[in-house]
Amino acid sequence: MSDSTREESGLAQDPAPETGRAVQIALVDDDRNILTTVSIALQAEGFATRLYSDGETALKALLDNPPDLAVFDIKMPNMDGMELLRRLRAQSALPVIFLTSKDDERDEEAGLELGADDYIAKPFSLRLLIARIRAILRRAEPLRDGAGPSGSTEPAQASITRGRLFMDPARHQVTWDGLPVSLTVTEFLILEALAVRPGVIKSRNQLMDAAYPDDVFVDDRTVDSHIKRMRRKFRMVDPQFAAIDTLYGAGYSFNDG
Structure with missing residues (x-):
């Protein structure tokens, strides 16, 4: 020291x-x-x-x-x-x-x-x-105010509305039916990757690429755990939440219906 x-x-x-x-x-x-x-x-x-x-x-x-x-x-x-x-x-x-x-x-x-x-x-x-x-x-x-580690600032990102879901990447805010849902950075980026294209199945590898850079290894269990935890958080504000679908062997998708 x-x-x-x-x-x-x-x-x-x-x-x-x-x-x-x-x-x-x-x-x-x-x-x-x-x-x-x-x-x-x-x-x-x-x-x-x-x-x-x-x-x-x-x-x-x-x-x-x-x-x-x-x-x-x-x-x-x-x-x-x-x-x-x-x-x-x-x-x-x-x-x-x-x-x-x-x-x-x-x-x-x-x-x-x-x-x-x-x-x-x-x-x-x-x-x-x-x-x-x-x-x-x-x-x-991009979720912090002001400059990041490199001293650069990120441009504002467009908000996402998918049915009852609202996401504001610039402010790291998520709501479901107008009620706030607190997500970690990793959870937010995985959900964002799913919500950008509703109905499209994203493999675990694709979701890992969205939330982690190529130089960092994570396994399938990590993604599954993040999805499970996200579902639990949304069900705290809506016990009937079922917008994240699982296609076993293929991956996950977001259903905005």
């Missing part, structure tokens, strides 16, 4: 550059060695980092002063990563990558169901983590 690093209540935060604003990445892990190693790697890539060693401290800070993206470990004492993600998702759509044990698929599934945008199994390569972070930031950039 640099001498300028500041630590407060489990938090270590590097100051933003004098000109412009560095993209802020929050790291939450009770392993100080991992926090230090990942932070140094991210700083070398031009990111500013905030480090938290416990979930309670992290939750308050992420809600009071949201970063651009957060990376959570699942296995932590007191408030673990799952509980932290659950509480965060109740109030925020902040992009989140979570870290899970390599041999525990239940953690991966549970994290995606709670609203994580992606997951990486431990042990992981820093190169892969940085690639995933950049991928999610690219997807989230």
Whole structure:
């Protein structure tokens, strides 16, 4: 860590550059060695980092002063990563990558169901983590106000109306029958890919291409989990929601009828 690093209540935060604003990445892990190693790697890539060693401290800070993206470990004492993600998702759509044990698929599934945008199994390569972070930031950039990581601004995107569904990509807003539905960045982009062409079946690979760049690998289970979670969110405002159709073996489509 640099001498300028500041630590407060489990938090270590590097100051933003004098000109412009560095993209802020929050790291939450009770392993100080991992926090230090990942932070140094991210700083070398031009990111500013905030480090938290416990979930309670992290939750308050992420809600009071949201970063651009957060990376959570699942296995932590007191408030673990799952509980932290659950509480965060109740109030925020902040992009989140979570870290899970390599041999525990239940953690991966549970994290995606709670609203994580992606997951990486431990042990992981820093190169892969940085690639995933950049991928999610690219997807989230048009949804943030002002300049993105590159300093460029995205043009406003046209809203989408399909039957009872309304989507405003520029503001990351979704409503069903006029009622708001809170979606993560990944969920929003998958739904957008389906809603742009109602009735057209999109394969899992096509939906992965819409939500993830080619240099980031995700499997079919990830897309299925995002679809399942989206359906659940829409059914919270409309128990009869059935606009996302499944064609087994082929993919998904949006039905605006």
